[in-house]
Amino acid sequence: MLHRSFLALGLAAVLAGLPACQRQPATYTTAAGATALPAPRAAAPVTARQAMVVSAHPEATRIGLEVLRQGGNAYDAAVAVQFALAVALPAAGNIGGGGFVVYRHADGSLGTLDFREKAPLAASRDMYLDAQGNVRPGLSTDGHLAAGVPGTVAGMVALHQKLGKLPWAQLVAPSVELATQGLRLTAKEAQGLNDTRADFLRLNKHVPVYAHPEGRPWQAGDVVKYPELSAALGRIRDQGRNGFYQGETARLLLAEMQRGNGIIAQADLDQYQPAWRTPLRGRYRQYEVISMPPPSSGGVALLQMLQMLEPYNLGKLGWHSAAAVHLITEAERRAYADRATYLGDPDFGRVPVAQLLDHKYLRTRTQGLSPTGPASSSAQVQAGAALPPYESDQTTHYSIVDAQGNAVSCTTTLNGRYGSKVVVQGAGFLLNNEMDDFSAKPGVPNMYGVIGGTANAIQPGKRMLSSMTPTIVTENDQLRMVVGTPGGSTIITSVLQATLNVLDYGFDPQQAVAAPRLHHQWLPDHIDVEEGALSPAARTELEHRGHKLNPRSPWGRIDMIERRKDGTLVGGADPRGDDTAAGY
Numbered sequence: 412m413l414h415r416s417f418l419a420l421g422l423a424a425v426l427a428g429l430p431a432c433q434r435q436p437a438t439y440t441t442a443a444g445a446t447a448l449p450a451p452r453a454a455a456p457v458t459a460r461q462a463m464v465v466s467a468h469p470e471a472t473r474i475g476l477e478v479l480r481q482g483g484n485a486y487d488a489a490v491a492v493q494f495a496l497a498v499a500l501p502a503a504g505n506i507g508g509g510g511f512v513v514y515r516h517a518d519g520s521l522g523t524l525d526f527r528e529k530a531p532l533a534a535s536r537d538m539y540l541d542a543q544g545n546v547r548p549g550l551s552t553d554g555h556l557a558a559g560v561p562g563t564v565a566g567m568v569a570l571h572q573k574l575g576k577l578p579w580a581q582l583v584a585p586s587v588e589l590a591t592q593g594l595r596l597t598a599k600e601a602q603g604l605n606d607t608r609a610d611f612l613r614l615n616k617h618v619p620v621y622a623h624p625e626g627r628p629w630q631a632g633d634v635v636k637y638p639e640l641s642a643a644l645g646r647i648r649d650q651g652r653n654g655f656y657q658g659e660t661a662r663l664l665l666a667e668m669q670r671g672n673g674i675i676a677q678a679d680l681d682q683y684q685p686a687w688r689t690p691l692r693g694r695y696r697q698y699e700v701i702s703m704p705p706p707s708s709g710g711v712a713l714l715q716m717l718q719m720l721e722p723y724n725l726g727k728l729g730w731h732s733a734a735a736v737h738l739i740t741e742a743e744r745r746a747y748a749d750r751a752t753y754l755g756d757p758d759f760g761r762v763p764v765a766q767l768l769d770h771k772y773l774r775t776r777t778q779g780l781s782p783t784g785p786a787s788s789s790a791q792v793q794a795g796a797a798l799p800p801y802e803s804d805q806t807t808h809y810s811i812v813d814a815q816g817n818a819v820s821c822t823t824t825l826n827g828r829y830g831s832k833v834v835v836q837g838a839g840f841l842l843n844n845e846m847d848d849f850s851a852k853p854g855v856p857n858m859y860g861v862i863g864g865t866a867n868a869i870q871p872g873k874r875m876l877s878s879m880t881p882t883i884v885t886e887n888d889q890l891r892m893v894v895g896t897p898g899g900s901t902i903i904t905s906v907l908q909a910t911l912n913v914l915d916y917g918f919d920p921q922q923a924v925a926a927p928r929l930h931h932q933w934l935p936d937h938i939d940v941e942e943g944a945l946s947p948a949a950r951t952e953l954e955h956r957g958h959k960l961n962p963r964s965p966w967g968r969i970d971m972i973e974r975r976k977d978g979t980l981v982g983g984a985d986p987r988g989d990d991t992a993a994g995y
Contacts, residue, residue, distance in 0.1 A: 446949035447729025456921035457982040459994025464488060465970040465982045466809035467503070467897075469991040470594055471495035474585045475811060476993050478577065485813040486514070486574035487582055489821055490567045492809045494586035494644060497563075498637060499594055501621060501841060502603050502828045503807035503897060506643070506655065508843040509562035510806075510823030511703045512570060513690055513881040517816030519888055521692075523703055526566020526685040527874045528559030528845040533674040536869045539851040546851050554614050555673030557831040557844035559875065563823060564647055564655040566685040573687075583648035590644055590839075593636035597989050601629040603828065610832040616670055619834035621841075639839030656680040663837040671833060682872070686758075693768060695721055698891065698914060702882045704764065706756040709880025711767055712746040712903045717910075718770065719745065719777045725915045731929070731945060733952035734782035739911075740931045740938055740958065743904055744792050745776045747933035755866035756874040762866070786957035789936035805829075806879060806897030810972045812890070812980055818972075820881035822895045822902070848875035878902040884910065890974045896985070898967035901939070904930045905967040913973060920983025924969040937961040 457463070464475035475492040483491075489512065496504025509528040515521050537544075539551045551557050571579055596604070604621055611622040620637055623629055643663075646654035654660060661680055668675050691704045693714035700717060702710030719742040728735040753763055766772055806824035824843070825831075831844040850867045867876040880902050884892040892913060896905045905928055912923035927944035931937070937959035945953070950960060968988040973981045982992030 446946055446952055447732035447735070448946055450730065450916065450918060451922050451926045453919075453922040453925040454986070456919045457984070457992040457994060459980045459982070460978070461814040461980075461995055462812060463972050463980040463982050463992065463994030464492065464809065464811050465972055465984050465990065465992040466492050466496065467807040467968055467970065467988055467990050468496060468499040469989065470499045470589060471504070471809070472991040472993045474589070475809070476995070477585070478582060479813055480995065481577065481581075483577040483582070483813075484575070484815060485811045485817040485819045486570055487577045488811050488813065489809070489819045490571050490575065490582045491585060492811070493563065493567055493821070493823060494583050494647075495589060496807055496809070496823070497644070497840065498586050498590045498640060500600075500807055502600075503805050503823070503825055505561075505823060505825050505830070505841065505843065506563050506647070507558075507561045507835070507840045508823060508825040508830065509559070509845065510566065510821060511707055511877070511879050511881055512566070513701060513703055513820045513883055514574070515701065515818045515883050515885070515890060521690050521701055523688045523690045524566055524570055524685055525688050525703075525706065525874070526562035526569070527706055527877060528562050528843055529679070529683060530846065530849070530869055530871055530873050530875065531560055531674045531676065531679045532682075532871045533676065534846070534869050534871050538869060539846075544852070551847040551849075551851050552827060552831070552844050553610065554831055555668055555671030555833055555842070557846050558673060558675060558833065558842040559845040560675055560679040560683050561655075561843065562683060562685055565652055565683055568652045569685045569687075579651060580648050583644060587641055587644045587648055590637040590641035593634045596629055596631055596633050596635060598631040599989060601631050601633065604629045607829050607832060610829075611834070614671075614832045615834055615836070617834075617836045619836075620839060621829070621834065637839050639837055641839075643838040643840055656683065660838050664835050666837075667833065667835045667842075670836070691764070691768075693718065696914065697886060699885045700882060700910070701885070702880060704757070705754055705762045705876070706874040707877040707879050708750045708754045709878055709903050709906070710882070711754060711764055712750050713880055713882065713907055714768055715746040715749065715773060716742040716903075716907050718768070718773050720911075723782065725911060726917075728782060730912075730916045731949060733949040733956070736929060736938070736945070736949065736953060737784070737786070737956060737958070738780065738782055739907070739929070741780050741787055742777070743907075743931040744787060744789055744933050746903070747931070748789070748792050751933065753866060755876055759870055759873045760866060784956070786953075789933050792933065806899070806902065808881065808895035808897055808968065808970050810893040810895060810970045812893060812972050812974065816890060818883055818890055818893050820883050820893045820895050822879040822881045822897070824879065824897065845875055848877060880906040882906055882910070884914070892971065892973050894969065894971045896967045896969040900932050901928075901930045901966050904928070904932070905969055909969050909971060913971075920971040920973045920981050922983075924971050924983040924985045927965075928967065930966070939963040939966075941965050
């Protein structure tokens with residue numbers, strides 16, 4: 412079965428593609444009063460009996476599913492989907508970025524792979540500050556100096572070598588073909604390229620393929636071919652890691668650095684290695700939640716929030732009731748305060764994960780909270796004093812379950828939309844702007860408004876803090892859910908809400924990913940609100956309690972697979988994007 416969600420441009424059209432209840436909120440009476448919304452209506456979810464792929468683009472989903480049909484496992488499909496997204500979704504899919512994988516074998520064994528980018532060896536703590544010590548705007552977000560050392564290709568090679576089944580070349584070949592033959596742009600993709608055209612021309616000394624060669628705007632249905640990217644992918648297909656970090660592609664990348672005064676050198680490419688890390692595991696009610704450890708902040712923050720919320724009956728309070736939203740917001744506020752202070756690359760200093768996830772510590776963080784209480788002030792909510800002192804929007808995600816029951820949750824990114832907007836001349840791929848995920852200056856927000864501390868300061872060879880939260884949920888030692896999303900600092904709260912939507916409110920995956928969302932990240936001190944996320948009564952009550960509400964256009968692209976008790980796989984593809992679920 413195949414489900415495609417193509418939405419027209421603009422907020423109104425996006426909302427038109429969401430469940431009707433999100434456009435015309437209704438209420439029903441709960442223990443919290445008449446402030447909750449009913450379960451959202453949504454398109455029927457995709458179901459399958461054996462295997463499923465949910466990704467941000469129909470071509471990537473198609474290629475992943477073909478690999479599974481050819482006898483590949485979930486890890487083979489992940490490799491194929493990753494390279495397909497590098498062609499089909501240039502805003503976030505990549506070979507010039509990085510990411511994280513959380514996986515679960517059918518036998519229950521677990522693991523994570525960190526292929527996050529690193530700071531170049533020539534990087535320095537104050538490299539984005541002026542002579543007065545102030546952050547120089549744009550230097551960490553646009554252009555060559557914003558790029559970290561890419562980890563995607565090394566990560567995919569490591570994943571395949573350890574867990575793959577089919578030959579490497581067979582997994583990369585479909586993306587080479589896709590780049591050669593080209594693909595038709597959706598309306599959203601055409602608009603994204605048009606919106607970024609001026610930056611492409613400003614930040615590159617050549618005219619990259621992403622800027623229309625005829626100088627006209629891209630239109631939905633236009634076919635784009637990527638010959639330089641096809642050649643680069645061909646070298647990866649034929650030579651594996653060396654096809655990117657050595658030889659012609661490396662030469663082109665280093666030449667691009669020289670053109671734009673970037674600092675990535677051959678030594679950076681030679682030394683880059685992905686890292687296998689121990690997954691974070693926590694309990695929420697009868698479920699086990701498995702997520703990514705640092706340098707991703709996502710797993711720690713997600714498990715903190717779930718444990719802080721566990722004492723409360725969210726289902727009884729009602730979905731998006733004022734009482735439930737208040738509790739969730741207060742949990743988010745405290746988790747993001749801890750994130751800003753304590754989290755960073757564990758290879759460069761102590762990250763107190765065990766203390767942050769300690770039940771006693773989390774109880775002290777929520778002491779005095781109640782469903783009927785007033786809003787806290789973020790100015791008064793600091794990182795937990797119980798811990799010892801310690802000196803961290805455009806991404807994409809895919810979820811895969813194969814016929815054997817292996818599961819992969821992978822979030823991968825260039826950071827901002829189209830990353831640094833720098834296209835490597837002759838190789839046709841975009842470079843990330845992940846250096847902005849470091850704390851350019853402690854206490855100064857990054858492009859997502861997230862505050863960072865000294866734990867996430869720039870150091871040569873260090874991985875920058877991330878919000879990516881690829882997650883797997885089990886119940887009674889059986890796979891229950893695979894979930895993740897892009898969205899910068901909103902990733903963690905989006906995964907939290909989608910998880911609660913299924914586990915506490917009984918939504919199916921399509922309802923769970925389509926439902927309107929809320930977000931709070933400690934600072935700035937307000938709740939971001941998608942249209943239709945709150946009933947009028949809930950808005951009034953939350954404001955009366957002291958919460959500040961900030962209307963915001965839709966964010967995130969959640970991709971979810973739920974495994975039902977009878978073994979049926981149910982997919983949810985976020986209608987905010989071109990996300991697609993398919994299975995057999």
